[in-house]
Amino acid sequence: MSLELTLCTKNAHPPLSKGYVAAFKMGCRQTLHDRVDFVSTTMIYLVLLYIFSTIFRHMPLHELNVAGLRPENMIWYLAMTECIMLGSPGGYTFGAHIIAQGRLSEFLTRPNSLSIFILCWLWGRTITLSLLLFLLSLVIVPLLYQAPLPIELWKISFVVMTIVLSCVILQLIGFIASMVEIFGPFSTQVGWMMSKMTFVLGGLYFPVIFFPLHIQHFAFLTPFPSVLNAVGVHMLPVTDVTILCGFLMQILWLAILLTALYIANKWMIRYVMKTGV
Amino acid sequence: MIISINNLTKTFTTKKPLSKKFLLPRYEKGTFTAVNDISFSIQAGDRVAFIGPNGAGKSTTLKMLSGILTPTSGHATVAGFIPWIDRKKLAYHIGLVFGQRSQLWYHSPVIQSYDLLSKVYGLDQKAYRQRLNLLCETFKIGGMINQKVSTLSLGQRMKCEIVASLLHNPKILFLDEPTIGLDVTTKAELRDHLLDLAVSNGVTLILTSHDTADIEKICNRVVLINHGEKLIDQSLEEMRRQYLRKKMIVLTTEEENPRYVLPVSWPQEGIHIRSEHYKLFLDVDPKIIALSDVISNALSQTNVLDVSVGDVPLEEIIKHIYHLGKNGAAS
Numbered sequence: 001m002s003l004e005l006t007l008c009t010k011n012a013h014p015p016l017s018k019g020y021v022a023a024f025k026m027g028c029r030q031t032l033h034d035r036v037d038f039v040s041t042t043m044i045y046l047v048l049l050y051i052f053s054t055i056f057r058h059m060p061l062h063e064l065n066v067a068g069l070r071p072e073n074m075i076w077y078l079a080m081t082e083c084i085m086l087g088s089p090g091g092y093t094f095g096a097h098i099i100a101q102g103r104l105s106e107f108l109t110r111p112n113s114l115s116i117f118i119l120c121w122l123w124g125r126t127i128t129l130s131l132l133l134f135l136l137s138l139v140i141v142p143l144l145y146q147a148p149l150p151i152e153l154w155k156i157s158f159v160v161m162t163i164v165l166s167c168v169i170l171q172l173i174g175f176i177a178s179m180v181e182i183f184g185p186f187s188t189q190v191g192w193m194m195s196k197m198t199f200v201l202g203g204l205y206f207p208v209i210f211f212p213l214h215i216q217h218f219a220f221l222t223p224f225p226s227v228l229n230a231v232g233v234h235m236l237p238v239t240d241v242t243i244l245c246g247f248l249m250q251i252l253w254l255a256i257l258l259t260a261l262y263i264a265n266k267w268m269i270r271y272v273m274k275t276g277v
Numbered sequence: 278m279i280i281s282i283n284n285l286t287k288t289f290t291t292k293k294p295l296s297k298k299f300l301l302p303r304y305e306k307g308t309f310t311a312v313n314d315i316s317f318s319i320q321a322g323d324r325v326a327f328i329g330p331n332g333a334g335k336s337t338t339l340k341m342l343s344g345i346l347t348p349t350s351g352h353a354t355v356a357g358f359i360p361w362i363d364r365k366k367l368a369y370h371i372g373l374v375f376g377q378r379s380q381l382w383y384h385s386p387v388i389q390s391y392d393l394l395s396k397v398y399g400l401d402q403k404a405y406r407q408r409l410n411l412l413c414e415t416f417k418i419g420g421m422i423n424q425k426v427s428t429l430s431l432g433q434r435m436k437c438e439i440v441a442s443l444l445h446n447p448k449i450l451f452l453d454e455p456t457i458g459l460d461v462t463t464k465a466e467l468r469d470h471l472l473d474l475a476v477s478n479g480v481t482l483i484l485t486s487h488d489t490a491d492i493e494k495i496c497n498r499v500v501l502i503n504h505g506e507k508l509i510d511q512s513l514e515e516m517r518r519q520y521l522r523k524k525m526i527v528l529t530t531e532e533e534n535p536r537y538v539l540p541v542s543w544p545q546e547g548i549h550i551r552s553e554h555y556k557l558f559l560d561v562d563p564k565i566i567a568l569s570d571v572i573s574n575a576l577s578q579t580n581v582l583d584v585s586v587g588d589v590p591l592e593e594i595i596k597h598i599y600h601l602g603k604n605g606a607a608s
Contacts, residue, residue: 022396030385105345106380110397111368117397273347273361275289276340 019112020120027124031132038132041086045133046140052078052205053145068237072147074206076235079137080159081204081228084166087130088174092194094122095178096187104272115265119175126167134163150235158243159234165250170198170227172257176264182277202228207236223253279449279481280319280342285351287312287337287505311337313505314351319498321448322479324472326486326496326513330599334505335485339451342483343373356448369398372442376454379426379434380441387422387429387437391444398445405444412440416470432463436470443474449481456491468494489592503599520594524568528557528575529583537575560589 031038056074095118098104107114138156142148151159177194181187198204202224208216219225230246271277289311292304312334319325329335340346342353344360344367353360356370373380381390395405413419416436421429429437435455442450452471456464472495475482484495492499492513499516501509509516528535535557537550547565551558557579561571572584 018399019393019397022393026382026385026389026393029389030382034384101378103378105340106373106375106378108345108364109343109368109371109373111365111399112397273345276337276346 019110020116023117023120024124027121027126028128029124031125031128038129041129041133042136045082045086045136046144048082049075049079049137049141049145053147070150070237073150073236075141075145075147076137076150077207077232078205079141080134080163080232080235081202083130083133083137083163084170084228084231085198085204087133088126088167088170092174092178092191093187094118095175096181096191099178099181099277100185100187102277104268104277108269108272113265114269115175115261119171119261122171122175123168126171127164130163130167131160134160150237155234158247159231162231162234162247162250165247165254166227166231169223169250169253169257172254172261173198173223173227176257176260179264179268182268182271197222198224198227201225203232204228207232220249223257226250226253278318279321279323280353280355280483282318282338282342282353283316283351285312285315285338285341285353286310286349287334287341287346288349311505312341312348312502315502315505315507317500317507317510319481319483321481322475323498324475324482324484324496325498325500326484326492327500327502328485328487328492328595329502329508333503335502336453337505338502339453339483339485343371343451344368369445370448372445372447372450374435374438374442374450374452374455376435376452376457379438381426381434381437383426386425387418390426390441391422394441394444400445408444408446409440412443415474416440417466432459432467435459435463435467439467439471443480447480449483450475452482452484452486454486455484456486456488464488464490465494471495489595501595501598508598516594517588520589520597522564523560523562523589525587525589525593526559526561526568526571526575527583527585527587528559528579528581530555530557531580531582535579538578540574560593 053071053075056071056078059071059074098107098118104114107117110117138149174194177190178187180190201208201219201222203211203219208219208225208229211219219229226246226249230250233246234243287310289309291307291309293307295303295305315334315338327335327338337346341348342355342360344355344358344364347361355367358367358370360367380394381387382393391409395402395409400408413422416439418433418436418440421433421437426434426437439452439455455471456467459467468491471482474480475495482495484491486492496513498512499509500507511519533555534552535555536552537557537559539545539548539550544565547562548571549560551560557575559571559575561568568586572586575581575584
């Protein structure tokens with residue numbers, strides 16, 4: 001059979017953004033199709049919220065010198081940070097697997113940027129899952145854990161924006177860190193370290209303001225509070241300035257990480273093209 | 278000239294551990310030349326078999342030609358581009374199929390990977406649909422593109438992989454062991470499709486394979502490399518003429534490990550004898566010894582159940598050339 005050949009590309013240099021948008025959509029679609037993953041993640045989310053809501057109700061929060069903090073705030077804080085942590089699995093692992101399986105070369109034969117393409121897919125996947133968990137929390141937390149939403153409804157759009165930025169930053173950190181896999185099978189160790197640093201320095205269970213002052217200073221020198229604390233802080237009795245500061249920190253870290261990605265991507269491609277890894 | 282390669286060399290740095298100290302391990306640095314001063318050119322529409330034993334430098338050369346590896350020295354142009362410099366521009370003109378790797382998204386339906394690739398290459402969606410339909414018809418995959426990649430058999434997946442590489446209508450298709458692990462029927466089917474595609478569309482095929490049937494059925498030219506050096510670059514026909522002077526007579530006998538006694542008057546260089554189980558293999562040069570003499574002599578020596586006469590398989594020829602190459606006599 002003869003194939004009628006037509007030049008399919010619209011022009012010699014079609015816009016690359018279409019490929020990135022398609023990768024993002026593919027990530028979103030996969031999250032929506034992966035029902036088993038969504039159900040299991042939701043189960044873990046509900047169990048964690050149940051355990052910690054019980055703990056928070058028995059904690060003498062008023063003695064912790066955090067003005068106006070109530071158990072509801074803490075439950076919502078955890079509901080927000082867990083949206084990010086449970087919604088963003090495998091950013092590090094995915095990048096490391098691509099390198100370990102020698103699939104970098106496959107991505108290098110495409111016309112678009114290897115890192116941005118992979119990240120768009122990861123962003124699509126994680127942002128969708130995080131936002132789904134957030135939507136679920138809006139219904140579940142007041143109903144099951146008797147914790148009414150501590151913010152006005154119109155502020156939800158800002159929370160959504162912060163969640164999106166958090167997912168973007170977390171995947172960027174994971175992907176850049178995953179590049180160490182090029183030097184050997186270090187994914188398990190580095191992945192473990194990254195997740196623990198996110199837990200501890202990001203403020204997964206407790207806001208960073210609970211930490212001793214010198215640890216707080218150290219934490220804010222890292223991008224991790226911009227991943228978790230910046231999202232959870234929306235649910236605490238803090239001023240709008242504090243929330244704005246968290247948002248600006250997110251923007252700052254996004255800029256820093258995108259610059260780091262640009263440099264790391266160039267270095268990785270040069271290394272792969274030289275060594276054939 | 279769609280591909281031109283001049284004195285292409287690729288040397289890798291190697292590290293040999295000298296001590297096993299945990300904190301301060303010491304290494305001795307060395308070099309390994311995977312491809313050594315290779316030059317050849319390929320015309321548009323050629324179907325080239327790039328063959329050699331494991332570690333010969335086939336994949337390294339393919340990687341350099343597809344722009345994912347920078348050579349240590351030498352020059353190459355592929356579709357008018359220097360691959361390792363114009364990698365992204367070249368991507369629109371080449372397709373790659375790795376038999377042992379997949380470019381499809383494993384847990385998604387095949388069509389989703391195709392749609393994604395169509396966006397990656399910026400294809401006009403109407404033209405893309407038409408081309409996809411034609412490719413589905415050619416490769417007979419219409420019924421499986423809505424299935425998840427994870428549910429496909431290896432043969433079905435490989436057909437889908439090839440279609441994925443052809444969606445953007447590349448001028449050159451690099452195939453790295455496309456039939457590895459496939460059953461005989463699927464292999465034959467895939468070879469027919471590839472040949473059909475190359476002949477009817479003028480797609481240049483560069484194929485590496487350890488299966489000589491792939492080479493015989495698809496290619497019209499053979500480049501043989503070993504230890505990073507080119508041993509042979511000639512048409513398949515020329516190769517056959519040069520190395521297929523000999524005929525192979527296979528005799529199936531009643532006795533195990535049959536013996537064949539060569540008459541003293543016959544020249545030794547005209548025949549090579551080998552027996553295996555109940556079979557006797559005689560590689561005969563008909564210009565030196567008549568085939569009829571060899572057969573009648575065999576019939577007088579042993580109880581023959583079956584006789585077949587044919588060309589020496591390409592595999593044997595390649596083995597022979599490797600052997601010559603090892604002894605430095607190939608050139």
